[in-house]
Amino acid sequence: MIRIQLDNAAKRFQYEWIFRNLSLEIPANSNLAITGGNGSGKSTFLKAIASLNPLTEGNLSYFLKEKEILGEDIYKQLTISAPYLELPEEFTLIELLEFHFKFKNPVADLSFEKMMEIMYLENHQNKPISQFSSGMKQRLKLGLCFFSDASLVLLDEPTSNLDEKGISWYLELVQKYGLNKTLLICSNDKREYDFCEQIINIEDYKIKRSI
Numbered sequence: 569m570i571r572i573q574l575d576n577a578a579k580r581f582q583y584e585w586i587f588r589n590l591s592l593e594i595p596a597n598s599n600l601a602i603t604g605g606n607g608s609g610k611s612t613f614l615k616a617i618a619s620l621n622p623l624t625e626g627n628l629s630y631f632l633k634e635k636e637i638l639g640e641d642i643y644k645q646l647t648i649s650a651p652y653l654e655l656p657e658e659f660t661l662i663e664l665l666e667f668h669f670k671f672k673n674p675v676a677d678l679s680f681e682k683m684m685e686i687m688y689l690e691n692h693q694n695k696p697i698s699q700f701s702s703g704m705k706q707r708l709k710l711g712l713c714f715f716s717d718a719s720l721v722l723l724d725e726p727t728s729n730l731d732e733k734g735i736s737w738y739l740e741l742v743q744k745y746g747l748n749k750t751l752l753i754c755s756n757d758k759r760e761y762d763f764c765e766q767i768i769n770i771e772d773y774k775i776k777r778s779i
């Protein structure tokens with residue numbers, strides 16, 4: 569239900585413009601892929617959308633059922649999975665689920681048992697996250713995103729650390745739990761974003777200009 573509008577958005581770190589003159593409408597419940605080479609600015613763009621990083625220039629607006637919401641309140645509406653966002657390693661799986669779902673409602677009244685089953689983690693309920701394999705952690709990160717009743721889902725490299733079976737599992741999650749959500753995916757792997765109706769290459773917004 570979240571619609572996002574960017575008008576002449578730009579981000580600069582010190583003397584380097586990461587993107588500039590980026591105007592884009594992301595309709596509610598649509599899927600957008602952000603592509604580009606390593607270091608081109610995909611994650612920087614995603615963090616800007618999450619209001620974790622302020623834009624240097626331009627405007628970013630969010631609309632929930634056509635009512636504008638403030639950037640500082642957008643965290644209530646979104647979930648994010650990214651390689652640079654760590655899970656709390658000292659929690660067990662069940663403790664993490666209990667903690668996470670104190671702040672977000674689960675979709676479709678999913679029970680923790682059902683969530684663990686879908687993530688193929690039902691036998692690891694009392695295991696600390698620090699003892700999870702990288703693939704288990706990735707399934708957990710994606711599960712937390714898709715099982716939360718949040719209208720905006722931000723995914724950075726969603727299938728990193730997943731094997732072929734894991735990639736098919738991710739695509740099933742998108743199909744089953746990605747409906748009625750606005751989905752943004754930073755990726756260089758077509759399989760992760762093939763279903764997206766809108767694709768931008770962040771490099772198209774990289775204008776070399778000294779300040």
Ligand SMILES: Nc1ncnc2c1ncn2[C@@H]1O[C@H](COP(=O)(O)OP(=O)(O)OP(=O)(O)O)[C@@H](O)[C@H]1O
Pocket residue numbers: 581582586604605606607608609610611612613
């Ligand atoms: N906090 C920061 N301060 C200064 N420069 C930064 C900061 N964060 C990112 N950058 C720079 O911005 C550029 C884009 O980085 P970003 O992580 O957004 O790229 P990316 O497309 O996501 O890369 P990758 O595909 O390798 O994950 C890089 O040159 C990076 O060094």
